[in-house]
Amino acid sequence: MIKIGLVGLGYMGTTHLDVYRQLAGKAAVVAIAEPDAKKRAGDFSGAGGNIGNRTDAPSLSGIELYESLEALLANADVDVVDITLPTFMHRDAVLGALAAGKHAICEKPLALDYDAAREMADAAKQAGRSLYVGQCIRFWPAYVAARELLLGGTLGKARTAAFSRVSPLPGWMWRGWARDQQKSGGAPLDLHIHDADYISHLFGRPSAVSAFVGGRRGSSGRIDHIAACYHYPDDLLVTAVGAWEYAAGYPFSMTFSIHADGGTLALAADGTLALYRDGAEPETIPVAPGDGWMHELGHFVDCIAAGEPSAVISAEEAVFAVKLVMAAVESARIGRRVEIPETP
Numbered sequence: 001m002i003k004i005g006l007v008g009l010g011y012m013g014t015t016h017l018d019v020y021r022q023l024a025g026k027a028a029v030v031a032i033a034e035p036d037a038k039k040r041a042g043d044f045s046g047a048g049g050n051i052g053n054r055t056d057a058p059s060l061s062g063i064e065l066y067e068s069l070e071a072l073l074a075n076a077d078v079d080v081v082d083i084t085l086p087t088f089m090h091r092d093a094v095l096g097a098l099a100a101g102k103h104a105i106c107e108k109p110l111a112l113d114y115d116a117a118r119e120m121a122d123a124a125k126q127a128g129r130s131l132y133v134g135q136c137i138r139f140w141p142a143y144v145a146a147r148e149l150l151l152g153g154t155l156g157k158a159r160t161a162a163f164s165r166v167s168p169l170p171g172w173m174w175r176g177w178a179r180d181q182q183k184s185g186g187a188p189l190d191l192h193i194h195d196a197d198y199i200s201h202l203f204g205r206p207s208a209v210s211a212f213v214g215g216r217r218g219s220s221g222r223i224d225h226i227a228a229c230y231h232y233p234d235d236l237l238v239t240a241v242g243a244w245e246y247a248a249g250y251p252f253s254m255t256f257s258i259h260a261d262g263g264t265l266a267l268a269a270d271g272t273l274a275l276y277r278d279g280a281e282p283e284t285i286p287v288a289p290g291d292g293w294m295h296e297l298g299h300f301v302d303c304i305a306a307g308e309p310s311a312v313i314s315a316e317e318a319v320f321a322v323k324l325v326m327a328a329v330e331s332a333r334i335g336r337r338v339e340i341p342e343t344p
C-alpha cells in the first residue's frame, strides 16, 4: 500500500483525493496539508474547476490533517508527497519533499521556468527518489487511443495536426493565483502546456517553434491566448491554440484533428474520437473509460510500488515541456522562430 501525503486541497487536490479512493488497496491518502481551516473542516463551498465540476464535498475521515507542508513532511508514514499546489509553489514543495526522503508527484506545469524545472529533476536524481509530473493528457483516453492508432501505423504518415484548448479564465482558484502571470505562467504554461507536451509525446521533440500571443491583460501582463506552430522535418505541420479569455459560461473544450495519409482523426468537443476516410462512413473510435487523472495516478502508484520511474512521462520530459512552452513565449516576444536545442 502506497501512502500518500496530499498538499493543497483545491480543484486538483480534491480530484486526486477522489482518484486515490478509487485506487483503494493500492494507495491511500494518509495525510493532507491545507492552510484553509474551512476546507480542513470539510467545507468545500465555493470550490470549482473546469472539468467534471464536483457537487459533493470529499470525505476527510481517517486522514491526518495539517496546516502546512512542513508538518506533513515530518509524518514518517508518508511515502509519496503529491503536490497539487498553485504552480508558483511547486519548486519549494518538490525540493522539500525530496529532501525529506519522499518520492514526489507534482501537478503540471512542473515549474514556472526552465531553471527551476531543471533544478527539481536534478534534485530527484541526487536524492535517489522519483519525480512524477501530472502531464495528464498523455493518459487521457482519447489522446492515448489517437497515439496508438498513429504509432501503430494504421493511419500512415501524419501530414498536419491542429490542437485546441479553450475556456473562460479560471475563477475558482485560491486567492486568484492563476490570474497573475508570475504565479501561473498564464495560458501558455497553465493551459497550452498540455498540448505542447502531448505534441512531443506524439511526434517527438520539435526542432523549433514559432508562436504569437495575444490578449495580454492585468497588471502582471498575463497572456490569455497563444497560437503556436511546432516545427518538424518532412513538412509535418503542427499547430496549437491555448486560450482562456473566452466569455464566462463558454464550455471548456479540448479538441484536435490529425490528418494522415490514411485519413483524418478528430477529437470533437463532446469527447467523440472519430476517423474520417475518403469514400467511407466516419468511424467512431472506442476509447477507454475514465479520465486522464485516474489513469495517470494509477500508473504513478504502480511505478512507485515497482520502484520505477514512469516510462510514459519522465521528469526529463516534464522539464522539456516547460522548456518548449518557454521557447514558444520567447518566439512571440522576439517575433521569430526559436530553435529548440537537443540538450535536455
Ligand SMILES: NC(=O)c1ccc[n+]([C@@H]2O[C@H](COP(=O)([O-])OP(=O)(O)OC[C@H]3O[C@@H](n4cnc5c(N)ncnc54)[C@H](O)[C@@H]3O)[C@@H](O)[C@H]2O)c1
Binding pocket: 007, 008, 009, 010, 011, 012, 013, 033, 034, 035, 036, 039, 067, 068, 069, 084, 085, 086, 087, 107, 108, 109, 134, 136, 172, 173, 174, 175, 190
Ligand atoms: N492536470 C490538470 O488537468 C490540471 C487542472 C487544473 C489545475 N492543474 C494544476 O494543479 C495545480 C493546482 O491548481 P488548482 O486549480 O487545484 O488550484 P486551487 O487554487 O484550486 O487549489 C490550490 C490549493 O492549495 C492550497 N494552498 C495554498 N497554499 C498552501 C500551502 N502553503 N500548503 C498547502 N496548501 C496550500 C489552497 O488553499 C488551495 O486549496 C496548479 O499547478 C495547476 O496548474 C492541473
